[in-house]
Structure formats: structure tokens, C-alpha cells
Amino acid sequence: VGGPAMLASQKDFNNAVSQVKLLKEDPGNEVKLKLYALYKQATEGPCNVPKPGMLDFINKTKWDAWNALGSLSKEAARQNYVDLVSRLSASSESPSPEAPAADRKQPESDSLVVTSEDGITTIRLNRPAKKNALTTQMYHDIIAALQAASKDESAITVLTGSGDYYCSGNDLTNFTHLPAGGLEEMARSAAALLRDFVNCFIDFPKPLVAVVNGPAVGISVTILGLFDVVYATDRASFHTPFSHLGQSPEGCSSYTFPKIMGSSKAAEMLLFGKKLTAQEACAQGLVTEVFPDGTFQKEVWARLKAYSKLPPNAMRISKQIIRNREKEKLHAVNAEESSVLRERWQSDECMNAIASFLSRKAKL
Numbered sequence: 059v060g061g062p063a064m065l066a067s068q069k070d071f072n073n074a075v076s077q078v079k080l081l082k083e084d085p086g087n088e089v090k091l092k093l094y095a096l097y098k099q100a101t102e103g104p105c106n107v108p109k110p111g112m113l114d115f116i117n118k119t120k121w122d123a124w125n126a127l128g129s130l131s132k133e134a135a136r137q138n139y140v141d142l143v144s145r146l147s148a149s150s151e152s153p154s155p156e157a158p159a160a161d162r163k164q165p166e167s168d169s170l171v172v173t174s175e176d177g178i179t180t181i182r183l184n185r186p187a188k189k190n191a192l193t194t195q196m197y198h199d200i201i202a203a204l205q206a207a208s209k210d211e212s213a214i215t216v217l218t219g220s221g222d223y224y225c226s227g228n229d230l231t232n233f234t235h236l237p238a239g240g241l242e243e244m245a246r247s248a249a250a251l252l253r254d255f256v257n258c259f260i261d262f263p264k265p266l267v268a269v270v271n272g273p274a275v276g277i278s279v280t281i282l283g284l285f286d287v288v289y290a291t292d293r294a295s296f297h298t299p300f301s302h303l304g305q306s307p308e309g310c311s312s313y314t315f316p317k318i319m320g321s322s323k324a325a326e327m328l329l330f331g332k333k334l335t336a337q338e339a340c341a342q343g344l345v346t347e348v349f350p351d352g353t354f355q356k357e358v359w360a361r362l363k364a365y366s367k368l369p370p371n372a373m374r375i376s377k378q379i380i381r382n383r384e385k386e387k388l389h390a391v392n393a394e395e396s397s398v399l400r401e402r403w404q405s406d407e408c409m410n411a412i413a414s415f416l417s418r419k420a421k422l
């Protein structure tokens with residue numbers, strides 16, 4: 059995790075183009091359309107030819123597929139083409155329909171589990187003994203998992219937690235591992251990581267669903283404004299205790315929360331750390347729907363499986379229309395929030411609050 063992955067070379071791409079012709083099984087129209095679009099993007103770049111007329115059905119469908127790739131770079135398209143062909147070749151040799159995530163780079167630690175099944179990629183926070191608090195490694199792994207999910211075959215991506223908590227937010231011990239550059243360097247690199255992490259949610263191109271299986275704290279709450287749908291168990295609560303911690307809002311919540319729930323409700327959460335029940339969060343628009351805990355998993359996953367069968371390109375494009383005009387604003391908000399937090403993390407208020415938690419004097 060960390061450095062950029064090596065992209066496929068022109069030679070890999072040429073080999074993949076030849077390999078397609080040798081596939082033993084017809085991959086079906088949907089996949090052929092995807093191959094066509096990636097090929098065009100990889101060789102010619104973003105679609106800038108005129109749209110065929112309504113009655114020219116085949117060429118219009120091909121044009122739509124190419125155009126849906128937007129500004130994806132030639133290099134990334136080449137890589138996606140090579141990946142897709144390699145998956146098709148592998149599956150035509152061994153009949154293993156549940157393998158879409160087998161080639162995914164697995165997270166560095168067991169604290170994150172990524173699976174792909176039934177058209178859904180699930181990113182599961184898996185540190186139940188620590189209430190799924192996010193370590194520095196987990197932020198990196200979630201970034202990598204979102205990047206992979208944005209390119210995989212799944213239609214929908216889900217973030218959820220293992221155990222009784224959804225997530226207790228940032229692992230406060232992250233702040234205790236001081237690098238050689240001291241507090242200033244720690245704050246600088248945490249702010250850069252925070253910015254990259256939140257950017258991945260802002261830019262995520264597919265439907266993104268939070269399955270909130272229990273209480274949620276801190277950054278796991280603030281980023282919910284960047285999800286498309288949020289399902290919660292009635293056991294969940296939503297808590298952003300930034301002032302208690304000497305910190306300030308992140309995850310674009312300083313912008314999304316007032317927009318979602320109105321400025322005074324947002325202020326009560328973000329300034330005073332008011333904890334919301336699941337029902338309150340739903341009434342204020344942060345949560346889409348609340349389910350009884352006893353049937354939560356069954357009901358939510360049945361619904362998501364049904365949604366994952368909807369045409370994936372239509373869902374992507376609809377998401378683009380809904381979100382794109384906000385993106386520039388969200389990136390600016392994220393940059394500002396990260397920069398303010400960089401200062402906050404070096405403040406006495408913040409250091410005292412963290413020391414207090416670590417010495418068990420205070421619990422939120």
C-alpha cells in the first residue's frame with residue numbers, strides 16, 4: 059500500500075488484445091461492450107466523437123459505453139482492459155464464478171476484510187475488540203480497497219463493521235506514535251492521509267452504501283454525508299465528539315451536515331457533540347432507513363442483492379449526475395478541514411483530550 063501500482067505496458071495491452079480473440083467462451087454482450095469501451099479509451103482517449111442518432115442503436119450503445127468512461131486516463135483504461143481480459147481468460151480455464159475478488163490485492167492486515175460476491179464488494183472493518191477503531195494502516199487499506207472496488211466488476215460497494223460497533227472513529231493511539239519529526243510531522247502526515255482518505259469517498263464512482271451495524275463515532279459518522287445510502291440498525295448511534303477532543307470536523311461534514319440536516323442541528327452535533335439515535339439520524343436525513351436489530355442483516359443484504367442486479371452503468375451515470383456538480387466544492391472543503399485539523403492536532407486542547415482517553419480518565 060502507499061506507492062502507485064505499476065500500470066500495464068503497451069506490450070501487456072497488445073497481448074491482451076490478442077488473447078481476447080482466443081477466449082474459449084463468448085463473454086456476453088455486456089462484457090464485450092466493456093472491452094470495446096476500454097479499448098477505445100486506451101487507444102484514443104476520452105470519447106469526443108459525435109453521438110450516433112437514436113435509431114443507430116448498436117453504435118449508440120457502444121458510444122454510451124465509451125463515453126461513460128469519462129476522463130479515465132489512457133494508462134488506467136489499458137490497465138483495466140488487461141485486468142478484465144486476464145479475469146476472462148482465467149474463468150474460461152477454471153469455472154469459478156465466485157472469483158471476482160480473487161485478484162484483488164488483499165489488505166495488509168486482518169483489520170480490514172474485503173470480499174466480492176453477488177455484484178457487491180464489501181469492505182468490512184474487522185477490529186471488534188477495539189470497536190473497529192481505524193489505525194493508520196486501515197486508512198491506507200480502505201483507500202486501496204476503494205480504488206480496487208471502483209474498477210472491479212461489482213455494481214455496489216458497501217462499508218460495514220464486525221461485532222457490536224460500526225466504528226469508534228480514529229484510533230486515538232495513532233497520535234502516540236510520534237515520528238522523528240515530532241508532533242509537527244505527525245500532524246502533517248495525518249492531515250495528508252486524512253485528505254487522501256476523504257478524497258476517495260468524494261470521487262468514488264459507484265453506489266456506496268454504509269451498513270451501520272452498531273454505534274458510530276467520529277470520522278465514521280462524518281463521511282456518511284459522502285455515501286449514497288446509509289442503512290442502520292436501531293442499536294446504532296451517531297456521535298461526533300470533536301470539541302471534547304479539542305478537534306474540528308472532517309469528512310466534509312462542515313459542509314454536508316448543514317446541507318443534510320440544517321445548520322442548527324448540524325451545529326449541535328459538530329460543536330457540542332450531541333449523540334443522535336438511529337431514529338433521530340434518520341429523521342434528520344443522515345440515515346436512509348433504520349431496521350430492527352434482530353432482522354437488520356437479513357433485510358439489508360436482501361435489499362442490496364436486489365439492487366446489485368440493476369444495470370451498473372445506469373447507476374454509475376445517475377450517481378455522476380447527482381454528485382458531480384458538488385465535487386469541486388467537496389474537494390475544497392476537505393482540503394480546508396484537513397489543514398485546520400493539522401493545526402488542531404498540535405494544540406494543547408487536543409493533546410490533553412487524547413492523553414485523558416488513553417489514561418482512562420474520560421470516556422465519551
Ligand SMILES: CCCCC/C=C/C(=O)SCCNC(=O)CCNC(=O)[C@H](O)C(C)(C)COP(=O)(O)OP(=O)(O)OC[C@H]1O[C@@H](n2cnc3c(N)ncnc32)[C@H](O)[C@@H]1OP(=O)(O)O
Nearest residue numbers: 187188189191226227228229230231248252276277421422
Ligand atoms: C488520520 C485521520 C484522522 C481523522 C480524524 C478522526 C477523528 C475521529 O474519529 S474523532 C473520534 C475518535 N474516537 C473516540 O474518541 C472514541 C474513543 N472511544 C470511546 O470513547 C469508547 O471506547 C467507546 C465509547 C467507543 C466504547 O466504549 P466501551 O463500550 O466502554 O468500550 P471500551 O472503551 O472498553 O473499548 C474497547 C476497547 O477498544 C478501545 N477503543 C475504542 N475506541 C477506540 C479508539 N477510538 N481509539 C483507540 N482505542 C479505542 C478501548 O480503548 C478498549 O481497549 P482495551 O482497553 O485495550 O480493551
